Amino acid sequence: MNRPFANWDNRDCERIQGLLSDYTDGTLSARQTWEVERHLADCRACAAQAQQMKALVGALRSVERRSTPDDFMLKLHAQLDALGPVPQAQRSLLARWRDEWLALRNVLSLRRVSLVGAGLAAVGLLLFFVVGRPTSTSSSNTTNGTNTAAHLQQALERHVATAAGDPLDDPTAERLAAPLSLDSEGNGSE
Amino acid sequence: MTAVGSVMHADTALVQRAKANDRAAFNEIVLRYKDKVYNYVYRMVRNATDAEDLTQETFVRAYLSLHSFQSRASLNTWLFRIATNLCIDHCRRAKRTQGLVTSLSPDNEEEEEGLQRDIPDATFDPQRLLLNKELGEKLEKALQELPEKLRMVVLLYDVEGLSYEEIAAIAGCPLGTVKSRLFNARAVLRRKLEPYLNIAV
Numbered sequence: 068m069n070r071p072f073a074n075w076d077n078r079d080c081e082r083i084q085g086l087l088s089d090y091t092d093g094t095l096s097a098r099q100t101w102e103v104e105r106h107l108a109d110c111r112a113c114a115a116q117a118q119q120m121k122a123l124v125g126a127l128r129s130v131e132r133r134s135t136p137d138d139f140m141l142k143l144h145a146q147l148d149a150l151g152p153v154p155q156a157q158r159s160l161l162a163r164w165r166d167e168w169l170a171l172r173n174v175l176s177l178r179r180v181s182l183v184g185a186g187l188a189a190v191g192l193l194l195f196f197v198v199g200r201p202t203s204t205s206s207s208n209t210t211n212g213t214n215t216a217a218h219l220q221q222a223l224e225r226h227v228a229t230a231a232g233d234p235l236d237d238p239t240a241e242r243l244a245a246p247l248s249l250d251s252e253g254n255g256s257e
Numbered sequence: 258m259t260a261v262g263s264v265m266h267a268d269t270a271l272v273q274r275a276k277a278n279d280r281a282a283f284n285e286i287v288l289r290y291k292d293k294v295y296n297y298v299y300r301m302v303r304n305a306t307d308a309e310d311l312t313q314e315t316f317v318r319a320y321l322s323l324h325s326f327q328s329r330a331s332l333n334t335w336l337f338r339i340a341t342n343l344c345i346d347h348c349r350r351a352k353r354t355q356g357l358v359t360s361l362s363p364d365n366e367e368e369e370e371g372l373q374r375d376i377p378d379a380t381f382d383p384q385r386l387l388l389n390k391e392l393g394e395k396l397e398k399a400l401q402e403l404p405e406k407l408r409m410v411v412l413l414y415d416v417e418g419l420s421y422e423e424i425a426a427i428a429g430c431p432l433g434t435v436k437s438r439l440f441n442a443r444a445v446l447r448r449k450l451e452p453y454l455n456i457a458v
Contacts, residue, residue, distance in 0.1 A: 088443050089436075119447050119454040122454040122455075123454055132292070133296045133308075134292045135295045140291075143316055147317065147320055
């Protein structure tokens with residue numbers, strides 16, 4: 068039913084007009100949507116505003132998309148080349164530690180080892196070397212504890228050997244070679 | 258995985274590589290986002306040359322501060338935040354340089370709404386309005402005339418499709434403020450473009 072001269076209070080129109088933006092986006096509650104649609108069915112002025120809002124949002128969402136000029140990438144890379152690599156000093160100590168830990172974790176293939184787990188593994192290694200190696204040196208030693216320690220030892224040795232040839236700076240190699248006494252900066256001490 | 262989640266996952270991998278000084282990865286990030294950023298910046302600063310410079314600067318700053326980017330955040334939001342800050346600084350410098358007084362004081366939220374500062378278009382001739390193309394041209398002009406903070410929200414929400422939450426993070430304001438500014442921006446635009454919108458409907 069369309070009653071253009073329905074007796075809507077101005078306050079009703081004001082309230083409904085305040086909801087038209089959200090109504091256009093479809094973000095009103097079901098109840099509010101029903102209230103708006105009931106009002107719009109009877110109020111020509113508000114219905115016109117609702118249609119205009121819909122047309123406006125449609126026009127905004129289909130404005131011409133602009134693109135960068137053709138030489139944009141060339142100019143950008145010229146700027147980046149002039150900067151050189153991001154200086155390490157600009158990176159926070161925490162960021163460097165985090166990146167070094169991620170690199171170490173990947174090398175050791177212990178992707179799921181948390182920092183706590185790594186610490187426990189380090190303690191385990193220490194005990195292994197302090198308590199003494201197992202008497203059997205053959206590869207047939209199948210106990211779980213010695214296999215794990217041997218695996219870690221081999222991984223460490225591989226890492227130290229390969230890190231020397233890595234083009235990226237890998238200060239973790241020095242720490243791994245030292246006994247397990249690290250200061251707050253992560254530097255090992257004898 | 259949703260489409261948005263898929264994009265974020267792909268972005269995360271690129272960012273990790275870019276952080277390790279992989280220039281090709283950073284290049285890919287730029288290729289993915291440069292046009293979106295430019296499209297937004299162009300309408301914020303209303304000048305093609307400045308828009309190009311500011312878009313370049315956005316990615317230079319991103320390059321220099323990649324180490325501080327948290328992978329859990331959205332790369333899209335982060336880049337738009339850098340771009341927005343550059344645009345705001347640019348607009349403030351322009352105002353100081355040119356002594357513009359048409360833009361409303363950014364500290365006065367009520368005046369910023371612009372509801373009482375609309376200037377009627379004296380050249381309007383309703384008999385010539387038959388094409389949506391003309392609506393597009395009038396819309397661009399009306400967008401340029403919006404106060405900066407209202408323009409930002411309507412560009413990010415309606416043109417770039419960001420969410421309220423993302424815009425709040427970019428603008429550094431509460432969600433309610435974003436919604437309020439969007440409402441006011443649309444109200445101003447609707448009033449200015451009313452005759453054209455009726456024909457468009």
